[in-house]
Amino acid sequence: MHPLASAFALLVALPAVAPAAQAPITGERPSAAKPFKAAEVASFDSPWALAFLPDGRMLVTEKTGRMLLLSADGRQRTAVTGVPEVNASGQGALGEVVAHPDFAANGQVYFSYSAPGSPNAIVLARGRLVGGADGARLDDVTTLYRAHPDRSGGHYAGRIAFSPDGHLFFSMGERQKFTPAQEPDGVLGKIVRLTMDGRPAPGNPLAAKSFDPAIWSYGHRNPLGLAFDGKGRLWDAEMGPKGGDEVNLILPGRNYGWPLVSNGDHYDGKPIPDHPTRPDLEAPRVSWNPSISPSSLLVYSGGLFPKWRGKALVGALSGKALILVALGDDGAREEARYDMGQRIRAVDQGPDGAVYVLEDGKGGRLLKLSPAS
Template identity: 50%
Template sequence: MGIADSAAAESINAGERGYTQSVPFEARTVAEFDTPWAIAFLPDGRMLITEKPGRIFLVSASGGKTEVEGVPEVAASGQNGLLDIAAAPTFAEDRTIYFTFSEPGSGGSSLALAKARLGISGPSAKLEDLAIIWRQAPKGRGGQPGGIIEFAPDGQHLFLTSGDRMRPKTAQDPEQALGKVLRLNLDGTTPEDNPLVSAGGVQAQTWTSGHRNPYGLAFAPDGKLWLHEMGPRGGDELNLVVAGQNYGWPLVSNGDNYSGSRIPRHSTRPEFTPPALYWNPVIAPAGLVFYDGGLFPQWQGSALIGGLASTALLRITFDADGNADEAERWNMDARIRDVAVAPDGSVWVIEDDNPGRLRRLTPNAIAN
């Protein structure tokens, strides 16, 4: 049995799971934002938070907000806007940050990856030495931008998700940087050891293909890279990211088109890598982090995923063979856009709303 066949046999549908009745945490509102999109913790416990309309804030653990100046113009409409943000592995030495956004231009917008230094002087903060180090081309219309940043454990490379922008066929087009996971050097150039580096161009930067709308990307403690992505009408996926693999969108899916027309299932095309876990009905996953902290020891090594349509926070567990399963799902009564773990082990979530709350999760008395 091949890798794809084996994974297909072990793929699990978690879509029928209900909410977990017992909630082991208390959620305290710390601040509010206009449609916040991403959280990035800094080493000192402060965080950077993006707002989709085009603002970045430096935020203290108590909720104090400082707007960061120097953010470039953003094409904010529908699903597009200011997206992910991440502190570089070298942030403690050079204050470098990365962020993604929908860059406006002739013909529409496109995903852009920017690098800058976070300058902090007294009560003020601004982006310095800003540079766009990667752009998807050509520009066009449509949502589903992707835009998630994740640094490799070696600190020498970064991974970037790029959605299909509602142009499904691009996910299978090797010359289009849409529907892909890309692997880049920290300056945006192409690593010499990428799978297709000899092909040049988009192919040289492509790590995996056949993705629809990836809004979660994170390394597990064992060094494996995991991704989740939104399916069409059904078929949200959690995928183990393996270099060179094609995950099949739009040729296969465990969901169907919004028109009602059926899409062939993963089991019909063993050449494509199927999900380790899928949801039907959907959860609309957004945000992905592996828990590593002391406040919730029972979650150690679990993945936490925010749910938009499901208005939930989900905990995913992994067995010794790497198989994934949904262990718990907690009702948050709000669309959860991102989830992050603070240096003190608390879990933070933001809501996809205006105002969207920033909330800190800590163990409740029952859990203790």
């Protein structure tokens, strides 16, 4: 068995004791000196996500529904055809894109998007990438999973992570409707564990308790970052209400509290009970007030930044920052905040260990971060 798969099996069997949470981070935080230099690779029209292929090429999605294949140096780009129609109004977008762990053999790409319709849903799909600089397309596009029930609103989420033991995790927001995050028979405001073909994975922790059989965890608001660390633990970065943005350690079958508790308040100022009032619910490992608007999460595993290894990098929209979070055995904490001057939509790691970030909005740049010296 792969050592990470063994670690994952231990995670599933963890007792009901979670690592300690850092006290909520309040007030403005100072920016740290940057240990990196940033070089522009390319620019886009409201980019949303990026993924690296084994040969160093990149896939980038744009909010409006376009997927682009970039050369390893970013100088050549090709529009990928075969992408389904996307509802890009409001918070809708062509969202996450990730390569299958065995992409070199099967050419498969997984992606999420907000589907047309009223009401609509976030959809998980898969296609086979064929072609290259002279023309690229997705063949055999298949819908693997559709969030249910269909609801109007924002908070699609739609992040994808592959576990060490060969499962697929998919995050879904509660569509700005609050209570669906606590409803057992739907998957809004949930993280689900699926087979690679999009079916509920056998052995999910709540399947025998009258919950939807795909649910892994619930009580989430808008989980926009999802990643495994080197110990096989799953983490998310989640947008809270007014304040109360979170990084969570995602444990099987746990309830993360939304909308019952939050370390933030409603946008109209109405208070929400804080997490300590409900110790039976999972508290965040890190929370922020004022908001940073986390958009993405990467657990760094490369060699170019040895002091970042095993730690999380969180992209921040309203915070206009890249935030380094240490992931310890007994909790997590913000370690450094790097001012990027622009809203950060996505963060990923290149094959050479460089970190790549996507700026948000029209003309959003793809930046390569490499050591400053």
